[in-house]
Amino acid sequence: MSRDLSALFDPRSVAVLGASAIPGKWGFWLARGAVKGADRRAVYLVNRKGGEIFGRQAYTSLAELPEAPELVVITVPAEGVEEAVDASLDAGSKAIVLISAGLGEMGEEGAARERAIVERVRAAGAVLIGPNCLGIHDSGAQLELCSEELESGSLGLISQSGNLALEIGMVAAEFGLGFSRFVSLGNQADVQAAELVEALAEHEETRLIAVYLEDFRDGREFARAGKAAVESGTPVVLLAGGATEASARAARSHTGALASDLEAIRAACLGAGIELVYSPKEAVDVAMGLLSHRRPRGRRIALAADGGGHTVVASDLVIAEGLELPELSEATRAELATALPPTATLVNPVDFAGGGEQDIRSFERVIGTLLRSGEVDTVILTGYFGGYSQYSDAFEKKESLSAAGMARAAEETGVPFLAHTMYWRSGPAETLRAKGVPVYREVEAAVGVASRLARRTPEALLGVPDLPPPAAAVGGPQDYFSSRELLAAAGVPFVEARQVGSLEEALAAAAEVGYPIVLKALGQLHKSDSGGVAVGLRGPEEVTDAFERMEGSLSPPSYSVEALAPLSVGLELIVGAKRDPRFGPVVLVGAGGLYAEIVKDVAVALAPVTEAAAEALFRSLRIAPLLDGARGRPAVDVGAAARAAAVLSRFAAEHPEIAEVEINPLLALPEGALGLDARIVPGEDAR
């Protein structure tokens, strides 16, 4: 990675291959955009038939150009793509933007053609964007080689969908945000998202990177690039497509994408500090919050509005988000009282009760007091602000001054300040935005972003671990006992167990293990659902009964006789790992036992994880309070559970031939932890 992409964003010369004078054609838009940069660089329009395009004589081939075109943008029919790429490379081009579709997204034949093209490009030391893309745009460099017209601004956008890029652009524009750079990824045959994230992080005009991606290609490289961007002060917002079965099927047709599971994407985002969003609107809302570059230290919110209804609705949203609305101190209330009428509510939420209408500058004083109080971590203004400007010019002037004062107080205190107003396009709202305060259209957007910012703790990032070298492959399918043995050898403690085939062997094993015991019928995927598990058998008679019942109903190939773990003092957990095609092994820890499927309380991370990271994952679960004991139960040994998860994560990372590995339940005990079940599923190649 880390190839030089400068020829893409600010080439000395550009050629449009397939330029056209016919409006509506791709070659028309591209030629028109290219010509806009003619003050800054040589622009060559190439059309097989020659003729005049935008007042310029078109060349009939790249070979005719007076110099090597540093960047060539190609829009020719699919069957001519190889010839066009070869001609570009022959002409000395160092960067190609391949608009044409009909390659990698069209099945194996197209994919093979695409691979061959990339080989030739790389052999020539050049880079290629696309194919099947909309082009590239750099506001600062006056490079407009795409069909979309974008407002200038501070967002860098990398997108695998043209229409979504367009929608993100339209929504961003409504909130006054524009773009520094835009790259349409297409099939990512050569240049991939990771390289572009790296390039945008180094681009001065780009203050935030927004990405829409269906295929992460080298997922860890993407995560690493994102983490580096975040750490260097350029936040990354990711809209990820294809994270469910239905959307993956859509993505496959769209860009030939090999999609990743949502859990893998979440793990990568958590490790890298990337903000994962689910829609264009959410992407813009979150971007506005991140662009202020102020981070809350906790979850305490102060709410203010001139109007009781707005404070009431916002309060409910704040509490529903799991944020806090602490009562303000007497001192702070006294200070607020000097700025507001006697009917105002001061306790938090703060309701001006008409005080804003009486004196618009009271917004400045109230918000300033709240920001300086030290009693809250974020201040949210909601409701009518911005609307007073409708009354008169004098009101508008005061309201804009008040907006500037609020923004100044936020700047000075460094405390995050977010606003929602019904008048989100008003002059005072624009003043707030211009001075770095995000102003939202919906109160739920403001509260949602405040909550997201409060959850964001970059210092606690799990990171993007390197993969260890593969260990010797474990071979094909694994049964219960071989799975147990592999994991036990790796260092996971399991409850004592003996594999038996007959009642006689079962009774002998039970005597060795010591009563009470557990008898499991093996060879069943869901042993406990089918009556294949008998727990707490207290003597030979009970073992005989259970054995004969299972023999009759299930006739399993073999059985396991196991010591009875002290379930009543333990807590059932799950630890597992799954291999994602793009992000590699992902470790999962969660609540186990009867409620596991219902609670769906899991935390994920890119594998392998350290013990400390695994413990942090357990502590992030909703069941975390139970780890420390609850309802008269003792605390459990989280360290031991974390050790088991870390060991399993390393095992998964060292065995690329394994698709899934799971210990469910892992019983965390007051001292230690014990695997009570194990399952290893080989990857398709190893089956």
Next chain:
Amino acid sequence: MSRDLSALFDPRSVAVLGASAIPGKWGFWLARGAVKGADRRAVYLVNRKGGEIFGRQAYTSLAELPEAPELVVITVPAEGVEEAVDASLDAGSKAIVLISAGLGEMGEEGAARERAIVERVRAAGAVLIGPNCLGIHDSGAQLELCSEELESGSLGLISQSGNLALEIGMVAAEFGLGFSRFVSLGNQADVQAAELVEALAEHEETRLIAVYLEDFRDGREFARAGKAAVESGTPVVLLAGGATEASARAARSHTGALASDLEAIRAACLGAGIELVYSPKEAVDVAMGLLSHRRPRGRRIALAADGGGHTVVASDLVIAEGLELPELSEATRAELATALPPTATLVNPVDFAGGGEQDIRSFERVIGTLLRSGEVDTVILTGYFGGYSQYSDAFEKKESLSAAGMARAAEETGVPFLAHTMYWRSGPAETLRAKGVPVYREVEAAVGVASRLARRTPEALLGVPDLPPPAAAVGGPQDYFSSRELLAAAGVPFVEARQVGSLEEALAAAAEVGYPIVLKALGQLHKSDSGGVAVGLRGPEEVTDAFERMEGSLSPPSYSVEALAPLSVGLELIVGAKRDPRFGPVVLVGAGGLYAEIVKDVAVALAPVTEAAAEALFRSLRIAPLLDGARGRPAVDVGAAARAAAVLSRFAAEHPEIAEVEINPLLALPEGALGLDARIVPGEDAR
């Protein structure tokens, strides 16, 4: 209830008491609005000082008017309110809109003045809106007696906040929705929300009722009115304020409201079929979905867009909402193929792959095919539609024809059809809206509303039960044993238990009950958290150990010796009831045991509930699959658990002196159910 409110909405004559010629004053706005209706009714402006207002000679008192003003709107300083109300009644007014504030929301003295005013109004057979309100508006009757200017339309709006009404109005207007009637509730001293919901349900021009409410007053009456409206075909959308502690404290200051718990509000909405929302934007989004009056029969969605990225993002949102995206049949795919290019994706989601651009009428054909397929319950269009109109007038014409065609297919099939488009204000989007198709600005809004409509099953409404006559009060505080006895007497089965004071008594009781037993230290609120519960003691020795340990660490006033319930074959549930100040007793059922606090899996209903309704509540829980047995456990007797919940709900409903009653856990067994604990908390009056 059911008073005649026609004098409020379409009076034969109106007087504005406190009319003013000075812009910015309330009396100015009201006078201006009143005069607009002068073609329809006599309008009298009254100002103590006389003079000319809007070209009319103002009367100096109501006594001077030539006829009785059927409606008087009063905007005078707080101290003059009693005099103004008396003068109105003396003049023969049948309806008063009291704008003035400074009464019920200002503490006990103001509340007493407010009550006295209402008594006089009622004695005169009149009705009163307010005080502390913004007025009233009826588009059809040209009655404009409020400070807000509202677009005409089909929404009836009842609001306890002026600014929220304004915001709802602004958001609605963006989507082409206006208002048939608006009533600002203020303190609801006389006319309450329930009566207005009833009046709006009967109002022909009102097709949907939107309500913002902080105080439900007679909550059951409100729920009943809502249910009647819904059943007569007028949906009700409720934005409820004050459902959390922080917002209740804000609401109290705002309108003197006595707020209700979110659970009580949810129970009422579930019983009545009212749609509960959390923000103005959500209110409008949901209203748009309900106004189409088409209801899905299930959760199967078909998604379509001209653009792969949009189908991908929408698919992920659909799956996240718990909706389904079934693959379409071969026959349907074949039909779709005739309308789209060969590169299109047909399986669901349907990606036109540029087919829309090639032929805009393909939208009509594709959506028509999906609506008629019988394979899905809702069709969602997302993405670029509406944008082709930018290219040329010819495109716009075709796109609008396509919009009309889609709307017609939705109409003909009766299958719900929702759209999201980036061009949500375009001509084709307006065409869709005009023909009854909701068009959303964000794809997540479209998907969220589709999911809400799919959850909506009015036929399964629990209803709004009447309260039974109170039984003999049970007196003051209840301990564990008296709580158990009261509930056992009502019909809840409990595990066998003996109250004991000494070790000797404990051993005797244990022998009677039969080993193994449970020993509980009483007088502890959280017995199990403090080591006050010992489970499964197998003989006198273990009882003695446990007793001595509790005696040493807790020295409780007494103990309970109980039979050990068969925990391993049972499922721990919670049943309880709580009295809400506005909605009365609300019954709650949920998951119990160790995970209860974490799972927070509860269902609520207005009490009392029948056994059948209680069973439906249990079946609506996320743990419902466990009721039928899972992981090798037997199915439990849901009927018995439902019987216990129904009995408890009736007990709570018959005892208004009780604030809370709870059985946690209620152990549902393969046959029967057993209460293992009980708690009754008296109301404040009975403490």
